[in-house]
Amino acid sequence: MDQLPGKFAGLPLLAWIPLLPFIGALINLTIGRRLSRQTVHTIAIASVAAACGLALFLVFSKQGLFREINGVPIWKAGGFTQTVYSWIEVGSLKIDLSFTLDTLSAVMIIIVTFVGTLIHIYSTGYMAHDPRYAAFFGYLNLFMGSMLTLVLGSNLPVMFIGWEGVGLCSFLLIGFWYEREDYATAGRKAFVVNRIGDFCFLLGMFLLFWAAKSLDFKTLANTSQVGASYVQPFWGSERLAAAAGIFLFIGACGKSAQLPLFVWLPDAMAGPTPVSALIHAATMVTAGVYMVCRLSFLYAASTTALIVVATVGLLTALAAAFMAFAQTDLKKVLAYSTVSQLGFMFVAAGTGNWTAAIFHLGTHAFFKACLFLGAGSVMHGMEHGGSTTPGDIMTMGGLRKHMPITRITFLVSCLAIAGIFPFAGFFSKDEILGGAFTVTPPGWPLWYGKILWGGLLIAALGTAFYMWRLYFLVFGGDERTDAARKAHESPASMTAPLVVLAALATVAGFIGVPHFSGAWAHKLPSATHALSTWLAPSVSSNWYNPGGESAAITNHAGDSKIFALMAIALAIGVLGIGLAWMFYGKGPSKTLDTIYAEDAPMRPIYEASKAKLWVDEIYDVVFVRPFKWLARGLFEIADRFVIDTIAVNGSAFVIGLLGRVSRWVQNGQVQRYLAGLVVGAALVFLISDFRRHPTFEYEYDDAGMVTLTADPGAGIMTTTSKIAWDLDNDGQPDPDPANPDELRDDPVLKLRAGDIPSSTVTLFIEDPISRKRLAVTRTLERGSPRAETPDQEAK
C-alpha cells in the first residue's frame, strides 16, 4: 500500500503536494526581493499550480485513488497513506510524518489548490504595485503548504502543524500592511483568539490520546477497537467523546470563527483582499469544519458534542447574519456572511450530515471566493476612480455600468449564496436544511432538529437580504459619488479568476442533488449524488452507540417532503431578495430613514447590528481590560522592578563596583602585582595550619594495652622532627629499652598499661632546623582520653 503512487526524488508523491508550495515560499521569502516581479509570481503560481495538477493526478488517475485492488478502487477502501519518516516515537506513542489521501482529503485538496491557484493569479493584478510583492507571494505559498499539510495529515499532530501554520500565515497576511497600526492590531487579535482555540484543540488531542492511545486517524476511526474508550463515562455520565469532541470543537471555533471566538474574522479584513478571499473565506476558516468531519467517528459517538456543535453553529449563523445588516464596509459584510455560512456548515456537521457540511464548504469556497475577489475588483476600480474609502458601499452604486464582468460574476455568486435554483448554494444549503429537519441522532430531542431548521431558515432569509442589499448598494441604482462614476473594470488577471469561480458557483451544486426515492430516483444520473457516494468511505455512517441501537446516519426523506423543503428554502431566498429590492433596489430608499429614525421602534435593532451586538466591547470589558491590568501589574512588578532594577541594573552595579575595585588593582604596574603576591603568600602562611601544636593521643583497649600516638603537628618540618618519650616523669627523655645508647623515638608506642611507671607522660619533639625542643605533657586517664593539654615550651 505504502508504495502505491511511487516516489519522486526520494519523497512519496503525496508529500510533494504540500512541499511544492513550501519550496515556492522558501524561494520567495529568501531571495524573492532580488527577483523580478515576473519571476516571483511565476514561481508562486507554478508551485501552486503544480500542486493542483499533482492533486488532480493523484485523485483521479489510475495511479492514485482510482487504482483497483482486487477489483475495488482504493477510494472506496479508505484511500492510501504515505509516510515520509517516523517523527516521534516515545513508548507507546508513535507519530509518523505521514499523509493520507482519501475521498474527504481529496475534496479538500482540490478545492484548496484550485481556488488557491486562481487567487494567486488574481493577486498578480491586485498586488501589482505593492512594494513587498515577493513577501506577499511567499506568505501565500506558505499558507498553501500549511493548509495542504493540515488537510492531508494522517494524524492529529501533523494536522496540528498545518493548523498552526495556517494560523501563522493568517497573522502575517492580516497584518501585511503593518504600517497601519489598526491593521497590525487586527493581526495580533486574530493570532491571540486563535491561540485560545488551539489550546483547547491540544487538550482535546491529549484527551483522545489518553483514552485511545493513538492519534492516528485510521486507528481512531476503527471504533470496533477503540470505540469503547470513546463511550466510557468521563464527566458524570457524559461520554469521553463529548469532552474530547467539545475541546476539539473549541479549537475549530477559533479557526472557523464561531461563537464566541468569531471576533477576529471581521477584523481580519484588514489584510489584502486576495488574502480575505483565500484564507478568510474559502479555505483556512473551513479547517474547523474539515476537522469535525475528519473526526466524524468521534462526534458520532456523542450526542452531547453534536448538540453543542449544532447549537453553536446555529447561534453563529443567526448572530453573524444579524450583524451583517447594518455594516457599510464591503468586506465586513462579506466577513460576517462568511461567519454565518460557517455556522451553517457546523449545523450540518452537528447533525451528522457530514456530506452536506463538506458540500457547502465546497460551494461556499467557490461563491465566497468569487464574492471577495469581486469585492477586491470593485475596490480596485473605486480606488482608480479616486475614492479614499474604497470599501464604503454607501459611496458606490451604479457600478454595473462600469464593471460589467465583475457585476455579472458578483450577481451569480449572490444568487448562489441566497440559495436560488439552480446555483450551487441552493443545493448545498438545502442539503443542510433538509438534514437538520430529518436527522435523529440517538438521544437527540426530536423537536430540536426542527428548531435548527427554523433558525437556519431565518439565517438564510437574513443572508439573502444582506447579500442583496450589498449587491444593490454596489451595483444597483445610480452612482452616488464621483469615484463611482469614474470607476473602471479591472485587468484580465483579476476578472479571469472571477469568471471561473462564478462558473463553478453556478454548476457545482449538481454533484449533490438530494436522494429521491420515487420516480425521480431513476431519472437523475448517478453523477448527481457523486459527492455523497464519494465521501461515504471517509466519514462515519453510523451513530456509535454500543449496547443501544446503532442506527445508520441518514437524512433521506420522502420525495414530497424534499420538494416541500426545497420550495420553502427557495421561497425564503426569494423573499430575502425581494425585501432587499424593496429597501435598496435603487439605492437606500426613503422609507429606511423613517424606519431607522432616531425614535423609531426599529432604531435599537439597527444600532445593535451596527455595533455588532457590542461583542467587541463586552470582550474588552470582561477579558481584555482585566488582562491588560494584570499584564501592567506584572510589567511593573516583575519586569520593571525585579528584572530591570534588581536583576539587570543591580548586577550591572555590582559588576561595575567590582570593576572599579579591580581597575585600581590591575593598573599595569607589575611591582604592585608583586606586592599583592607577597602579601597574599604571607596571608596563606598566616591562615594556614602550619602552627598547629604538636601533641599525642593515647588509647586504652580492652586487652589492657595503651597506645600512645605522637602527632608532631603540621608544617613543612614535621616529617623530619625527632621525637622522644618521657614515661617516668623525670623530665628527661627515656632511653630506648632495646638500645640504651639511643632515645626512645617510636612515633607509636604500644605498652601494657602497667608498664608505664607514671601516669604523667611527656612527648618531646625537636625541630631539626631551629633545634627547638617542644614538650607535651599529659596525664593518662582511663575513660576520658581526649583531655586537651596545652603544650609548653621547654628549653
Added chain:
Amino acid sequence: MNDILFNVGYGHFLVLAAVLFLIGVGGVMVRRNALIILMSVELMLNAANMTLITFARMWGDLSGHTFALIVIAVAAAEASVGLAIVVAVFRGRRNVDVDRLTTLRH
C-alpha cells in the same frame, strides 16, 4: 647564643635563603631601574637555589642539587636575555625606568 652563632644547622641556611629572597622581593618591588630589578630577580633565584640545596642535603636526595643546577642555567639564560633587552631599551630611550616603559601597556 653561642649555639645559634656557631652551631650552624639547616635552619641557618634556610633563614639566610629567606632573607635573601625577601631582599630580592623588596628590590623588585621598590626599585624602578630595570637593571636593579633584574639583579633582584637573580637574588631571588639564588635564594630559591639555596633552599633547594639545603633540603636536598637534609633529605639526602640529589635531585635538589640537579634542580639547583638547572635553575642556575636558566637564570643565566634569563639574565642574558633580560640584560640584552635592558641595553636595547637604554639605547632607544636613554633610560630604563620601568614606570616610564608604558608603550605596550594598552
